[in-house]
Structure formats: C-alpha cells, structure tokens
Amino acid sequence: MANLIYFINSSLDGYIADENGNFDWSEPSEDAHTFFNDHQQSVGTSLLGRRMYETMRVWDTFLLDDLPEVQREFAGAWGDTDKVVYSTTLDTVPEPRTRLEQTFDPEVVRAMKDQADRDLSIGGAGLAAEAIRAGLVDRYVLRLVPTIVGGGTRALPDATRVDLTLNTTRHFDDGSVLVDYSLR
Numbered sequence: 001m002a003n004l005i006y007f008i009n010s011s012l013d014g015y016i017a018d019e020n021g022n023f024d025w026s027e028p029s030e031d032a033h034t035f036f037n038d039h040q041q042s043v044g045t046s047l048l049g050r051r052m053y054e055t056m057r058v059w060d061t062f063l064l065d066d067l068p069e070v071q072r073e074f075a076g077a078w079g080d081t082d083k084v085v086y087s088t089t090l091d092t093v094p095e096p097r098t099r100l101e102q103t104f105d106p107e108v109v110r111a112m113k114d115q116a117d118r119d120l121s122i123g124g125a126g127l128a129a130e131a132i133r134a135g136l137v138d139r140y141v142l143r144l145v146p147t148i149v150g151g152g153t154r155a156l157p158d159a160t161r162v163d164l165t166l167n168t169t170r171h172f173d174d175g176s177v178l179v180d181y182s183l184r
Contacts, residue, residue, distance in 0.1 A: 002116035003138035004047075004109070006128045007039060009176075010155040011147045016125055018149040025147045029174035032143060033070045039141070040077035044116055047109070047131070049124025050087035056123070060095040086127055106134035129157035139182050140164060146175045 008016055009026035017023045028036060048056065059078040067075065083098040093100045101108075104127060113120060113136070122128050122137065131137050140162075142155065164181035171177055 002044070002113050003119045004113055004131065004136050005039075005043070005119055005121045005139040005141055006123075006132070006137045007036075007121055007141040007143075008123070008125075008128070008155050009143045009145055011145055011149045011152075013148045013150065014155050015149050015152040016155045018152040021152070025149065026143075026145045028143070028176070029172055030068075030070050032172040032174055032176055032178075033074065035170070035172070035178065037070065037073045037077055039121075040074060040081065042119055043077075043081055043121045044118030045082040045084060045112065045120045047084050047086065047120060047122045047127065049127035050085065050090060052124035052127070053083070053085040053087070053090075053093070057095055104130050106131070106136060109134075109136050125153050125155060125157075129160070132157055132162060133160055137162075137183075139167070139180065141178065141180045143172075144177045144179065 009023070009028070010016055011018075011025065016026075018025070056078070059075050079096070081097065083093075083095070084101055085093045085098060086101050086104050088102055090100060109120075109131065122131050128137065163184040165184045167180040167182055169177060169179055
C-alpha cells in the first residue's frame with residue numbers, strides 16, 4: 001500500500017499563502033528545489049485542488065530550454081506524474097496524464113492507495129484538509145519558510161487532531177527547515 005503525503009511550503013506562522021493569496025515568499029533555493037525534485041520522482045499520482053492545479057499546471061507548459069537545470073528536472077518529474085484534479089468549477093483539464101473529479105470520495109482515495117505501487121501526494125489546503133479529516137494522510141512533510149505572513153490560507157486544518165511521529169528534519173541553505181512526520 002502506498003502512502004498519501006501532504007507536502008507543502010508553509011510560513012513560520014502556518015500559512016501557505018498570505019491574505020492576498022501571495023506565496024512568492026516561499027520560492028525555494030536550488031538546494032530546496034533539488035529536494036522537491038527527489039520527492040516528486042517518488043510520487044506516482046498527485047491529488048490537487050483546483051487552485052493548486054491552476055498554480056502547478058504551468059509546469060506542463062514551460063519551454064524547458066528556458067529553465068535552470070533544477071527546474072527542468074522538476075518539470076520532467078511533474079510530467080511523469082499522474083494528476084487527479086478535484087473541482088466543481090472546471091469543465092476540463094487538458095494536460096497530459098490529468099483527470100478531473102467533481103467530488104472528493106475518501107473511499108476512492110483509499111482504493112487508489114491500496115492499488116498504487118508508488119506514493120501519492122496531495123496538494124491544496126482545502127483538499128488536504130478533507131483528506132486529513134478522513135484519516136487518509138500518512139505523512140506530513142512541511143518546508144517551514146522563515147517568514148511570518150500574519151494570515152491567509154492555513155497549511156493545516158483547524159479542529160482536527162492528528163498524533164504524529166517525527167521521521168526527519170533538514171535545513172536548507174535558504175534558511176528554511178523541512179519537518180517530515182508520519183502517523184503515530
């Protein structure tokens with residue numbers, strides 16, 4: 001059975017975007033980006049909420065020659081990943097290896113985990129909150145950025161308790177810190 005991993009960049013005060021929806025403060029250094037590349041290469045399927053999909057779809061359209069090597073590597077890993085986009089407002093998702101689902105069904109995701117030979121990732125705070133509340137997330141991998149934004153989109157849901165065990169930590173050259181937890 002594969003793990004479902006919630007991998008997200010978070011401000012030190014727990015937000016993935018500020019009150020204006022900006023997340024430019026979380027841009028990774030090459031060191032952190034290399035870690036993201038390794039993570040993405042281990043993922044077979046990414047589950048995405050609409051806003052995260054709209055943010056990440058650019059990786060399917062970049063002209064690779066225009067990107068630094070570390071970003072070309074991520075684009076390649078992203079292109080090799082199946083994507084499931086959860087949205088009630090989109091009609092189509094034209095990118096390769098991408099399908100659209102209107103509703104999030106925890107039982108369908110459990111079946112995906114049971115049948116997968118590679119890990120799954122989940123992106124988007126709202127979608128991740130649904131999976132966390134359903135007890136589906138196996139690992140929480142947060143890159144904590146040394147920035148306080150004071151409000152915005154929370155990285156983790158309120159009113160939900162999950163007991164965790166620390167797997168590892170890592171410091172990146174941009175001052176960010178990775179924390180990787182599994183269910184206790």
